[in-house]
Amino acid sequence: MIKKWFKNIGPGTLVAAAFIGPGTVTICTIAGVNFGFNLLWAMLLSVIATVVLQEMAARLGVISQKGLSEVIREEIKIPFVKHFVTLLILGAIVVGNAAYEAGNISGGILGLETIFGRSLLNMGSKLLNY
Secondary structure, three states, X not given: OHHHHHHOOOOHHHHHHHHOOHHHHHHHHHXXXXXXXXXXXXXXXXXXXXXXXXXXXXXXXXXXXXXXXHHHHHHOOOHHHHHHHHHHHHHHHXXXXXXXXXXXXXXXXXXXXXXXXXXXXXXXXXXXXX
């Protein structure tokens, strides 16, 4: 029975496990407590933007059989514009990943503070300063 259940899960579970970390849970909980339903518009906007962007990326891949970098390299002929677009995309990836990891680290720290208390973490940081 368990084997049959695992066969029907699909890739959604892996994606959720990769993107929902301690930072996501902590920040969403804090935002829910502080703002209630006032930020529901942001959730709706982000879901719509995600669906549109994923659909465009899927169409690009299916129709051209190429990735985004290959299409940029072939379609943009002006070297300055090509380098600018490449740097813009690379910068967005770096900033997005840094923000994501910072959220996970801060969520992990908040979770550890909840379990062990602030005094244990302060003691650990004092040991690192010596």
